[in-house]
Amino acid sequence: MKIKQSILLLLVSILTIFLFTHASLKKEVQVVKMPWLDSILSIQNDTTYVLNFWATWCIPCVAELPVFEKANQKTNREATKVILINLDYVKDQQKVLIPFLEKKRIKTSVVLLNEPDANRWINLVDSSWSGALPATLIFNHKTSYRTFIEKELNFELLDTLLKNSHINK
Amino acid sequence: MMLKKLFLLLLVIVHFSENSLADDRKAYQVGDTIMEFKLKNIDGKFKALNDYKSEKGIILIFTCNHCPFSVAYEDRIIALHKKYSGLGFPVVAINPNDDKAYPLDSYENMIERAQEKGFTFDYLHDETQEVAKTFGATNTPHVFIVSNQQSHFKVEYIGAIDDNSYEPQSVKHRHVENAVDQLVKKIPITVTKTKALGCSIKWKK
Numbered sequence: 198m199k200i201k202q203s204i205l206l207l208l209v210s211i212l213t214i215f216l217f218t219h220a221s222l223k224k225e226v227q228v229v230k231m232p233w234l235d236s237i238l239s240i241q242n243d244t245t246y247v248l249n250f251w252a253t254w255c256i257p258c259v260a261e262l263p264v265f266e267k268a269n270q271k272t273n274r275e276a277t278k279v280i281l282i283n284l285d286y287v288k289d290q291q292k293v294l295i296p297f298l299e300k301k302r303i304k305t306s307v308v309l310l311n312e313p314d315a316n317r318w319i320n321l322v323d324s325s326w327s328g329a330l331p332a333t334l335i336f337n338h339k340t341s342y343r344t345f346i347e348k349e350l351n352f353e354l355l356d357t358l359l360k361n362s363h364i365n366k
Numbered sequence: 367m368m369l370k371k372l373f374l375l376l377l378v379i380v381h382f383s384e385n386s387l388a389d390d391r392k393a394y395q396v397g398d399t400i401m402e403f404k405l406k407n408i409d410g411k412f413k414a415l416n417d418y419k420s421e422k423g424i425i426l427i428f429t430c431n432h433c434p435f436s437v438a439y440e441d442r443i444i445a446l447h448k449k450y451s452g453l454g455f456p457v458v459a460i461n462p463n464d465d466k467a468y469p470l471d472s473y474e475n476m477i478e479r480a481q482e483k484g485f486t487f488d489y490l491h492d493e494t495q496e497v498a499k500t501f502g503a504t505n506t507p508h509v510f511i512v513s514n515q516q517s518h519f520k521v522e523y524i525g526a527i528d529d530n531s532y533e534p535q536s537v538k539h540r541h542v543e544n545a546v547d548q549l550v551k552k553i554p555i556t557v558t559k560t561k562a563l564g565c566s567i568k569w570k571k
Contacts (some may be wrong), residue, residue: 254434286532314529320563327504329566
């Protein structure tokens with residue numbers, strides 16, 4: 198009887214742990230449109246925003262994700278906000294994007310920008326952007342800081358850019 | 367004191383390198399004359415700009431095998447060539463990618479993909495990446511429509527094929543078709559520059 202009870206208890210614990218870890222890994226992704234992008238870009242506060250434009254099929258984008266994960270973990274949430282703006286096909290959200298984020302254990306916030314006609318919004322992000330991925334915009338309205346990078350970033354560079362973004366000009 | 371100076375110096379250095387991040391590579395603009403080029407086609411023969419002198423113009427498309435956006439546009443590129451080669455505006459595709467970074471974009475794989483999909487247009491290999499650099503191509507697919515001015519070819523349109531790479535059935539604006547139609551009719555092109563998402567061209571190190 199005692200053994201049976203112990204086994205049962207063990208099974209329940211395993212199940213609880215399993216459910217708990219899976220529930221916490223389940224990634225939610227908000228699907229956004231142009232007004233969302235507009236509102237982020239015109240936000241007036243002293244937070245530094247890091248907007249990384251990426252897609253799961255973009256090899257250099259995937260390669261630099263750990264850089265943003267590290268920045269997201271290391272920086273103060275109120276001072277710096279990292280947002281990964283995904284550009285995958287919205288139909289592939291459940292099939293491709295969510296499993297990808299869970300597998301890579303991405304903790305940074307992710308939104309899916311569902312605006313196929315990129316010609317309408319690329320220039321809003323930066324007029325110098327060709328449309329090539331990956332691309333990253335770093336800005337802080339309080340310090341009037343703004344840098345746009347149309348290539349892969351490494352952590353050292355991102356870290357320096359973030360530090361500079363908080364310095365009043 | 368010494369440390370403070372060093373920090374300031376570092377800031378200055380970082381500031382300069384930040385500015386250089388805004389890549390000011392010279393790129394062709396609408397109205398520019400394009401340079402001569404000679405690139406290897408998938409049939410093993412070299413094609414030069416001069417070989418298209420009997421055409422009214424060319425729909426030049428920087429594209430490749432590996433990029434999902436390029437793949438999404440393959441059928442539409444085939445259709446463009448089918449529709450416009452008879453009207454004097456053939457498609458000429460150019461693959462500028464470094465095949466060390468993307469083995470799928472090697473010359474051998476270009477031949478294979480062209481056979482699989484039945485490309486009827488020229489698919490040229492920009493092995494040195496000189497042509498893509500001179501044009502200022504940045505991503506794939508990236509279109510440059512040029513018109514034959516007899517002594518030279520002039521850039522008429524730069525940008526995207528249409529306004530929806532994901533769903534061909536949801537396209538509202540066919541930028542390339544509109545531009546070529548207007549060139550054929552000899553009327554001014556209404557939209558000469560657009561942007562689209564694409565895979566960044568992988569430059570050789």
